Amino acid sequence: MKMIQLTEKCFYFQGAVNIGYIRSGKFGMLIDAGLDAQTAKKVCRQLTELSFPLTHLFITHAHADHYGGAAYIQEKHHVYTFASKEEAAILTNPILEPLYLFQGNKPLPELRNKFLEAAPILIDEEAAEGEHQFGDVLFECIAFPGHSLMQLGVKADGILFAADAYFGTAQLKKHKIPYIIDAEDTLQSLEKLLTTKCLGAVPGHGTYEEAFQETVKQNLEYHQHVLSVLYNMLSGDSLTHEQIIQKMCRQFDVNPPSLSSWLLFRTAITAYATKLVKDKKAQMVVEDAILYLKR
């Protein structure tokens, strides 16, 4: 992973999942930990080679691609670890992710894979939105819910580590139906990003941009597009929840290759559906033990 310096104190390791780093004196904080021990090892090795300190760890949200490497880091380094209270519940009990994706049932063994469930970690401090400190560095936690229950972005030295509050343009197109758990929160977090003052931002997936607001606007437009596609789909006969998942996947040229993948798309599509329900543009109705979405 290539390490890129953004300011005197801020860096990031560019990869499929970006990892941020803030350094000041003898203190250094990683922001997220990558998918697995192998990734974390590469990052730690680079820090060691540069004699850069690693004393703190911040986990933005409890998705395995962002914290899978954290157990390795905690094992090899003494790191004081932050996460929001909500994400900490999953980080310390990682079975909760495949559990909720599997609608609360104890997950099948195939769902307990490294993309959905990582090793548990310890959280030293449950961070809330607002100012925090490590060493002599003041940093701000900004709540960006929508992609997860209480994802936190980190702003320090003018740089915003935005986690998955928005995706780079290429990643947005690649995902086709972006993973979200709530469309309303997602849209509000994107609006919040537009008013966040900073020199530039690093998304969880994508590249650092100074003019990241353009990318954020594309994200906003894209989510609105997905919502309108779903809304238009409801104009004919009433559709079952599963039919909607199939139709949305077809419409966006997605063919989920596994149960894991299908569950992720089901959650995302349901997030758009619940937005239509909250906006009174659709309703969820159970008839004859079948869940329908209709206008």
Ligand SMILES: [Zn+2]
């Ligand atoms: Zn994520």
